Amino acid sequence: MAFKIQLDTLGQLPGLLSIYTQISLLYPVSDSSQYPTIVSTFEQGLKRFSEAVPWVAGQVKAEGISEGNTGTSFIVPFEDVPRVVVKDLRDDPSAPTIEGMRKAGYPMAMFDENIIAPRKTLPIGPGTGPDDPKPVILLQLNFIKGGLILTVNGQHGAMDMVGQDAVIRLLSKACRNDPFTEEEMTAMNLDRKTIVPYLENYTIGPEVDHQIVKPDVAGGDAVLTPVSASWAFFTFSPKAMSELKDAATKTLDASTKFVSTDDALSAFIWKSASRVRLERIDGSAPTEFCRAVDARPAMGVSNNYPGLLQNMTYHNSTIGEIANESLGATASRERSELDPASMRQRTR
Numbered sequence: 187m188a189f190k191i192q193l194d195t196l197g198q199l200p201g202l203l204s205i206y207t208q209i210s211l212l213y214p215v216s217d218s219s220q221y222p223t224i225v226s227t228f229e230q231g232l233k234r235f236s237e238a239v240p241w242v243a244g245q246v247k248a249e250g251i252s253e254g255n256t257g258t259s260f261i262v263p264f265e266d267v268p269r270v271v272v273k274d275l276r277d278d279p280s281a282p283t284i285e286g287m288r289k290a291g292y293p294m295a296m297f298d299e300n301i302i303a304p305r306k307t308l309p310i311g312p313g314t315g316p317d318d319p320k321p322v323i324l325l326q327l328n329f330i331k332g333g334l335i336l337t338v339n340g341q342h343g344a345m346d347m348v349g350q351d352a353v354i355r356l357l358s359k360a361c362r363n364d365p366f367t368e369e370e371m372t373a374m375n376l377d378r379k380t381i382v383p384y385l386e387n388y389t390i391g392p393e394v395d396h397q398i399v400k401p402d403v404a405g406g407d408a409v410l411t412p413v414s415a416s417w418a419f420f421t422f423s424p425k426a427m428s429e430l431k432d433a434a435t436k437t438l439d440a441s442t443k444f445v446s447t448d449d450a451l452s453a454f455i456w457k458s459a460s461r462v463r464l465e466r467i468d469g470s471a472p473t474e475f476c477r478a479v480d481a482r483p484a485m486g487v488s489n490n491y492p493g494l495l496q497n498m499t500y501h502n503s504t505i506g507e508i509a510n511e512s513l514g515a516t517a518s519r520e521r522s523e524l525d526p527a528s529m530r531q532r533t534r
Contacts, residue, residue: 187240191261192379193343196533197494200256203246203343204309206324209350210297214284214333218276221329225272228327231361236267238366239374242353243268246320246341259343264321271304271326284332294419302328303337323353342494348480349492356490373490381487381495385534393532396476396500422451430454430513437514445517452477453516456501460509469506476500477520484529497533499523 197203215221236243245264251257275281282296290296299306304324305314324339338357340350356370390398422430427447434450445453456475463471481497482489501519508516523529 187263189241189244189261189263191241191244193246193259193261194378194381194493194495196382196496197343197378198256198259199343202494203248203259203320203341204314205307205342206305206339207342207345207347207350208299208303208307209338209340209347209354210302211336211338211354212284212287212292212333213336215329216332218329221274221334224334225327227361229267229270231357231363232267232270232325234363235357235360238360238371239356242322244322246322246344261322261344264319268323268325269304269321271324272329273302273326274329275301276329276331281328281330283330291421297335299337302326302335303339305339344494345492346480346494346496348482348489348496349494352490352492369488370490373488374492376487376491376493378493381491381493382481382485382534385531397498427451434514434517437512439515439518442514442518442521445514445521449517449520450513452520453513457508457511457513457516460505463505464509467505469504469509471505472502473505473508474500474502475520479524479529481529481533484526485533495533497529 215224240263241261243263243265244261246259247262248257248259278301281301287296304326309315320341322341322344326337326339328335328337338350338354340347340353345353352373356366356374359366427450431445431447431450434445434453438445452475456473460473463473477499478496479499481487481495482491485495487495499520501523503519
């Protein structure tokens, strides 16, 4: 089937067009004799999904690239069905087991993209050059002792994480042979290039200062040598998340009537990082917290829309102020930037 789907305006950013987002789903399998049936069911579901939504088997391709012009990217035909890698890791000593992951609390260290993903997040290694195909989605079924890990890679220019979730949910329906609703099919095929209507007669103002790249200035600020850092992952239980929100709600600013669990968690992270930095940085030092936000609600777009429709909110203060104010006050800062009318205007 012929198609040529221009990506969302926000999905045209060159940095997004070179990376894949990874989502892994775990399933216990008590009877290993079911693995062939699992593969067959999955492949049949992919075929049904691709017949209903052909672009999921497509690739992202840029046209009109020239000096100083990154071109325009489209989803165009590639294959009939998205590629699936099937790996049997049950005898691989480096692979995790379902029981081992459960006992360890499913840490990120046990999700090695070199093993369980069909492609790395960043364009590293063979097949990731600028002229190589960029499939819209790639999938890998990993059979491990006690279960399987399904990894879904989404081309980030073609979808954000909410869009990737929508794609996975419809793939799940296809594997169960459940019919798609009219609303789901409409959302999957919305015109991406007009999903965010452009503003007329707009002059760039301070509301987009954070998102406009500033030209380098000769003799500008010296680049500081970064301190040693390492990745760390934290797990929050549902009970802890509920308690965080309760604590934040008790100390909200007078102008704030509601904060979400995510507002409270974001505030807690910002406060915790600021409190630690006070040990080595003056409290008057500036701090900025940036948060990715789903713009679908503000734009009146279906949650099933599969494209890239996210924006950022930016919050500025000093390290001392954030470290010392109440959790509710910081959560109120986070909530203040989520006014639907403001988010809609900024996204446009």
